[in-house]
Amino acid sequence: SEYNSAVSAHPGDVIVLHLNGNYTVGANPLTLGSDTCVLLGGTIQINSSTTATHAITANSGSSDISISGGLIDGGSPGIPTTGRNGIYFSGVSMFQIDDVTLQHFGTNSTRVGGSDVIQIDHGSTPRIITRCTINGGSARGIWMATSGVRDIILDNLVTDAQMDGVDFDESSTASLAAFNTLTNNTRYGVFIEQSASYNLVLGNVCNFDSSYGVGCYNNYSTPRAMTAYNSIICNSMFGGNGLRNGSTGDGTNVETCDNFYFNNTLANARIVSQLYGTNNYYSQNYLSGASISTSGAEVFFNSPDVNGNLQIHQSNSALGVIVQNASTTNNAPVVTATFASLGNGTGDDQWQLIPTDSGYYKVINKNSGLAMVVQGASTTNGAPIIQYAYSADGTYNDEWMIQSVGNGLYQFVNRLSGLCLDVPGGSTNAGTQLDQASSTGGAYQQFSLVEDTPASSAPGFSLSASPASQSVTAGNGTNYTINVGAINGFSGAVSLSVGGLPAGATATLSPTSVAVPGSSTLTITTSSSTPTGSHAILVTGVSGSLTNSTSATLVVNPPSTLPAGWTDADIGSPTIAGSATYSNGTFTVSGSGSDIWTTADQFNYTYQSVSGDQTVIARVVSENGTASYAKAGVMIRETTAANSVEASVLITPTNGIAMEVRPSTGAASINMTGWIRNIL
Incomplete structure (x- = not known):
């Protein structure tokens, strides 16, 4: 009543409504008009006497509204939830809902239509929902129901909704769902449906959403516009299912296509893609412990952007991946070893990545022409890796998905088992046979791919650092061996220098000039002020007009003040x-x-x-x-x-x-x- 009186007494003015106590919804919701700022410092409660269908709503056609802070409590369990919302706006434009907690709008076990915690219909841009916490709903957490343009759903937490965490519905366009955490929602974390197009889903975390983490979908069989041109980028999905692109239509009237899925992380979560229309595009997605299911000619770009003959370098040990003793026979072990200099013309440490389908590759040794396979088509941890003749028989133990994990490193995931190419125990010893194991994210399951150039007759020199990475506590030092090798009969001296040192660190090379072949000891000393973290150290060698370089990693840890033990x-x-x-x-x-x-x-x-x-x-x-x-x-x-x-x-x-x-x-x-x- 006081709010309505203030609106009548001050037409055209901004009304600030500060609710700093506990309020119960009766027969009517709090209904807002234009130019209203609600500061909710207390609680709006729905109880057994409430007959209103919303806690807060606004007059259709109103605009310039903000709601911030406080708690809106739906009162479940035990309170009827059919058709009841926390906030419902229809035909409202230019509003922001910020930092509001909404809870108990549903039983958390039964889906009740119309019980969306926040429901937005129609209206014009901007419509912004930020930093809200939504826990428990019998339908959706946030439902952008109809014809939204440039809506922004940012940094919200939605858990335990009986449908979707965030739903862009009915022709939503050019809208953003970013950096939200969407957990244990029964259908989707983020759902893009019914002709919603040109939307961006960025940086969201979707944990254990029972159906899918993110989905683009059309579930009408009558003619309508496509659900298309949506970008799903840098989202993380754990458990349940991962990405879905599909339709329940017949593929003629309804299309879900031309969507782009890039650099998403799916842990124990799969990709399901049904093609209706032209291609969907998948690039550099990290898939662990699950599978890809496709229908139609989808386009997958999950491979590294290099071709030709590749050396596979193990990140943890800086060793190469080769076939033991340069064998050309079936069943020879695939092991770690010191790799040959690039361009030396040998092929026992070179591999070719040849695409098969659905983003998978056969990995063929150049020397033997045989494929890298899991022995015995095993699907268990610890099964050894060997070379064997490739067979397109559908067994799939000889195909791998090559997934980027960042920083130029890749993980090899076997198509049959879903397990990762692995160095047992993280061994740094040459001659260790590789196996397959569950993904851990460790460096012993990460590899770099280096293109081997054709052999050159020109003399030159190679540089390498051993080990490739060292860790120190700030204030201490560590050593690397810089190896200088000869290429095509090179002889002479190479002068060495160091760059890329972090602040407070110093480096010495002994000696600074190396007669080839030979080595130098690089000593790096840090101070208590040296920044913690990982630092790339660059060692450069110069001999006349020839220049070469190699890098090493220095990891600086904080000084320890912990008790003994x-x-x-x-x-x-x-x-x-x-x-x-x-x-x-x-x-x-x-x-x-x-x-x-x-x-x-x-x-x-x-x-x-x-x-x-x-x-x-x-x-x-x-x-x-x-x-x-x-x-x-x-x-x-x-x-x-x-x-x-x-x-x-x-x-x-x-x-x-x-x-x-x-x-x-x-x-x-x-x-x-x-x-x-x-x-x-």
């Missing part, structure tokens, strides 16, 4: 290195990573190695992470492998406390219930 380590190779300090009985642990969940973890871990029964007593003093599933707490872990058995008690900023367990190596994590007992 304690270690800090990154688990699962997160992009940003973590660290830990200790002072006056308090550990401060900083880290990054995707999650402690699913079949493999990625986080920073501070630990002691122990055996037998142990008791751990700790208190989480504070947690600075703002993501709803940022986790801090206590963990007991069998090993530091990403997929290790573990048990942990973890606290999150907004989702409470949980006990998580991975019962066996590589198994999916589970939440334990009923484990807390209060002692008064």
